[in-house]
Amino acid sequence: MPGVVSQAGDYTVELDTGFDSTSFRLDSATRGILDVDTLGPATDFADITDYVLGVSYNRGRQQPFDQFGAGTMSFTLNDTLAGGILNPYDETSPYYDSSNNEPGLAPMRRVRVFREATQLFDGVVESYDYEYNLDRQNFVTVNCVDNFWLLANTFMDAFNPTAETSGQRITTVLALPEVNYTGATDIDAGTVDLGHAAAYDVPAGTNVLAYLQQINQTAEFGRLFIAADGELVFQPRIGSTISGPVAEFSDQGTDYKYRNVSIQFDARQVINRATVTALNGTTDTDQDAASQATYFVQTRDVDASLLHETAQIEAAATYLLAPNPSPRLTALTTNLAMLTEAQRDTVATIDIGDTIEITVDVPNYGTITSELSVEGITGNIDINAGHTLTFYTSDTTVLYLLILDDPVLGLLDSTNAIG
Numbered sequence: 568m569p570g571v572v573s574q575a576g577d578y579t580v581e582l583d584t585g586f587d588s589t590s591f592r593l594d595s596a597t598r599g600i601l602d603v604d605t606l607g608p609a610t611d612f613a614d615i616t617d618y619v620l621g622v623s624y625n626r627g628r629q630q631p632f633d634q635f636g637a638g639t640m641s642f643t644l645n646d647t648l649a650g651g652i653l654n655p656y657d658e659t660s661p662y663y664d665s666s667n668n669e670p671g672l673a674p675m676r677r678v679r680v681f682r683e684a685t686q687l688f689d690g691v692v693e694s695y696d697y698e699y700n701l702d703r704q705n706f707v708t709v710n711c712v713d714n715f716w717l718l719a720n721t722f723m724d725a726f727n728p729t730a731e732t733s734g735q736r737i738t739t740v741l742a743l744p745e746v747n748y749t750g751a752t753d754i755d756a757g758t759v760d761l762g763h764a765a766a767y768d769v770p771a772g773t774n775v776l777a778y779l780q781q782i783n784q785t786a787e788f789g790r791l792f793i794a795a796d797g798e799l800v801f802q803p804r805i806g807s808t809i810s811g812p813v814a815e816f817s818d819q820g821t822d823y824k825y826r827n828v829s830i831q832f833d834a835r836q837v838i839n840r841a842t843v844t845a846l847n848g849t850t851d852t853d854q855d856a857a858s859q860a861t862y863f864v865q866t867r868d869v870d871a872s873l874l875h876e877t878a879q880i881e882a883a884a885t886y887l888l889a890p891n892p893s894p895r896l897t898a899l900t901t902n903l904a905m906l907t908e909a910q911r912d913t914v915a916t917i918d919i920g921d922t923i924e925i926t927v928d929v930p931n932y933g934t935i936t937s938e939l940s941v942e943g944i945t946g947n948i949d950i951n952a953g954h955t956l957t958f959y960t961s962d963t964t965v966l967y968l969l970i971l972d973d974p975v976l977g978l979l980d981s982t983n984a985i986g
Contacts, residue, residue: 570616574904575954576911579681580619580642581612582692582709584662584671612679613662613671618649620706621950622680624688626713627792627919627943629898631805631961632867634784635792637715640680640688646697646705653707655695678711679797682954685915687946689713689797713793714750718776721746726769733757733787736873737779737801746775751798758803759786759883762875766847785843785872788886790942792919802920804886805940805961812938814913816899817926823914824905826955828927832894840866841887843880846873851881858890896925896937900957914956917941922963939963 571577619642626638646653652660655670662671674694680687690713698706724745731739734757741748761767761782769778783791783801790802816823839858844850854864867887874880903911917923919941926936939960947955 572948572950572953575948576682576903576915578616578622578948578954579614580616580622581679581681582615582672583611583677584613585611585664585669585673585676612677615644615649615653618644618646618653620645622948623946624680625943625945626688626795627941627959629943629959631942633942634780635715635790637719638688638690638713638793640678640690640711642709642711644707644709646707647703651705654705655697678709680948682915683912685912686796687915688795689793691716714797714799715776715793718746718748718779719774721775723769723771723773723775723778725771726773728761728763728767728769730763731761733759733761733782733789733873734801734803736761736782737791740775740778741799748799751796752800753794753798754801755789755803757787757789757801759874759879760876761786761873762845762847764847764875766845767873767875781871782873785869786874786883788883790920795918800920805963812922812924813917814910815924815926816901818928819926822926823901823910825899825901825925826905827900828896828925829898830894830927831897832892834862834865834892836889836892836895837862837865838867838887838889840864841869841884842866843869843872843874843884843887845875845880846871847875849875849877849880851877851884853881853884853888855888855890862890862892895962896927896935896939896960898957898959899923899925900955902952903954903956915954917944917956917958919944923958923960925960937962 570579622640622642624638624640628635644653651657652662653672654660657663658665664671672695674692676692678692679689690711692709693712693716694710696708696710723743726743728736734754737754740746741752779791783789787804789804790800792800794800814823816825818825837858839862840852840854842850842852872880872883874883901914903914906914921941922938923941924936924938926934928934940963941958942961943959945957
């Protein structure tokens with residue numbers, strides 16, 4: 568995949584070789600040329616963009632109550648085009664670490680993808696799948712995962728937590744000696760308090776990612792994910808936001824254009840009985856009788872909640888109720904070729920938790936406009952088809968900062984907030 572993708576931008580795919588692969592090296596046929604190869608040390612990342620046939624990536628979740636899992640990415644390399652240097656047995660490859668007698672392009676090396684200066688994915692290589700063919704067309708499929716994969720393969724010693732908010736507990740776990748998470752983080756303090764008595768002690772051997780997800784899925788109900796640049800992000804309980812849309816998509820005018828929009832309206836949206844049970848045995852159930860009469864009893868049970876304060880357990884049960892289904896826009900697909908250059912730059916930066924606006928002109932009905940939060944992103948970069956993006960969304964309410972004396976934003980009401 569040449570770096571420049573038509574009507575999309577300039578792309579770069581980089582792999583960490585695990586050593587300084589680009590600087591001058593004595594007695595090297597490929598890196599030992601004076602006045603051509605520079606003195607090091609240089610970056611460990613090798614630019615392999617020219618050998619890439621295409622890139623696909625997936626991060627986040629598709630439904631608001633789904634659990635966030637590890638982001639994934641895969642791409643295929645043309646080793647024939649590369650002259651065989653991607654072969655792990657080739658000791659003359661510029662990516663081969665002769666000092667340690669091992670391939671530089673290997674599992675657990677870091678990988679990152681950029682569009683211009685915007686990072687689209689950051690993670691590690693899970694596997695290289697080499698396919699050697701008799702017609703000499705040899706390919707390498709590289710499968711990658713983000714840092715959630717690392718946390719999913721790390722386990723805790725026995726842990727006796729103290730009184731903390733949800734975000735503070737995440738920070739504490741990441742700093743444990745057996746975890747020692749060194750990646751960048753952006754962790755909100757959270758809105759709830761977690762239990763700290765004996766019932767909340769964590770046994771040795773507990774999976775780190777499973778425990779972090781337990782914090783989010785049973786107590787905070789926010790977002791816990793790895794951002795496009797590799798940063799571990801924890802956002803508070805999902806509700807209203809004071810962030811306006813970063814992009815306004817529509818099928819008319821000069822707004823950001825899209826290829827298609829999905830609308831969901833079904834019974835799976837209904838939760839008319841919610842039960843939250845804490846590890847200390849405290850439980851609360853909230854329900855909507857009118858909804859149950861119409862849509863039958865549809866329950867969401869949250870077991871092993873890390874909450875411990877009765878009022879917060881009750882609030883969580885109420886928060887989980889969604890008694891009446893309503894149509895909502897759930898996914899939008901666009902291609903950067905449909906957008907202006909400035910719009911491409913903006914769309915490439917959209918990440919989980921951002922707000923977008925979608926306007927749909929429905930035949931025989933009229934116009935629907937919704938402001939939505941981004942819950943998940945899939946992307947596909949192809950030299951012929953360009954860069955296609957799908958954003959999975961959830962409903963949100965955008966609040967605007969109160970402005971004194973403003974005829975609209977100066978009113979104290981449900982849509983204006985004091986910042």
